Amino acid sequence: MIKGILTNQYFLLALTFGIYQGCKMLQRKTGSILLNPILFAIGLIILFLTACHIPYDTYHESAKLIDFWLKPAVVALGVPLYLQLSQIKKEIVPILASQMMGCMVGIVSVVVTARLLGASDAVVASLASKSVTTPIAMEVSQALGGIPSLTAAIVVITGLIGGVAGFKIMSVGHIHNPAAKGLSIGAASHAVGTSVAMERDEFVGAYASLGLTLNGIFTALLTPTVVAWL
Structure with missing residues (x-):
C-alpha cells in the first residue's frame, strides 16, 4: 500500500515540486548562494529514491510531465x-x-x-x-x-x-x-x-x-x- 503511494507518478511529481519550493524558501530566508534550490533538490530526491528503493526509471516516468514544460519555459x-x-x-x-x-x-x-x-x-x-x-x-x-x-x-x-x-x-x-x-x-x-x-x-x-x-x-x-x- 505504502509502496504503491510512494511510486505513484503524481506523488513523485508533487514531491519534486515540494522539495524544490522548500529549498527555494530556505535559500530566500538564509540568503546563502550555496543553498541553491536545484542542487539541494537533486540531492534530497536522490536520498529519497535510494532510501525507499524506488528505481530511477519509475521516477523518470513522473518527471516526464516536467520535461514537457522545459522547452516552453526556455x-x-x-x-x-x-x-x-x-x-x-x-x-x-x-x-x-x-x-x-x-x-x-x-x-x-x-x-x-x-x-x-x-x-x-x-x-x-x-x-x-x-x-x-x-x-x-x-x-x-x-x-x-x-x-x-x-x-x-x-x-x-x-x-x-x-x-x-x-x-x-x-x-x-x-x-x-x-x-x-x-x-x-x-x-x-x-x-x-x-x-x-x-x-x-x-x-x-x-x-x-x-x-x-x-x-x-x-x-x-x-x-x-x-x-x-x-
Whole structure:
C-alpha cells in the first residue's frame, strides 16, 4: 500500500515540486548562494529514491510531465529579451563578437583539458557542448558520436556551478556591467544561470537569455568543426 503511494507518478511529481519550493524558501530566508534550490533538490530526491528503493526509471516516468514544460519555459525567456530589444540592437556587434569568442573558449578549453587527461573520443565529444541547454547539447553530442546521457549530466553540473558561484566569480573579477554579467552567465551556465540572473535583476536576466540563445546557436554551428580541428 505504502509502496504503491510512494511510486505513484503524481506523488513523485508533487514531491519534486515540494522539495524544490522548500529549498527555494530556505535559500530566500538564509540568503546563502550555496543553498541553491536545484542542487539541494537533486540531492534530497536522490536520498529519497535510494532510501525507499524506488528505481530511477519509475521516477523518470513522473518527471516526464516536467520535461514537457522545459522547452516552453526556455522560449518564455525571450519575453524580457524582447523588452530590452532596442538597447540590444545598439550593441549587437560587440555582443555577437563576445559571444562567439566565449563559445570558442568554452569548447576549446574543455576539449583540450579532456584530451590532456586522456579522455576517449566519445567522452570528449560528450563534454564539448557542456555550456548550452540540455536539448541542444544532447543533439550536438549525438551528432559528434558522444554519449547523450553523459552530456546531460555534465550540462546540469555546469549549470549548477554557474548558478551557485557564477555571480561571485564575476564579483571577484570586478565585472560590474549588468549586460556583461548577463551575457557571461547565460553563455556559461545556460538555463540554470539564466534563471538565477532573472531572480536578481530583469535587465541582467534579459542579457542572460540572449547569452544562452547565442551560445546555443554558435555551439551547434562551431562544435563539430572545432572538435575535428583539435
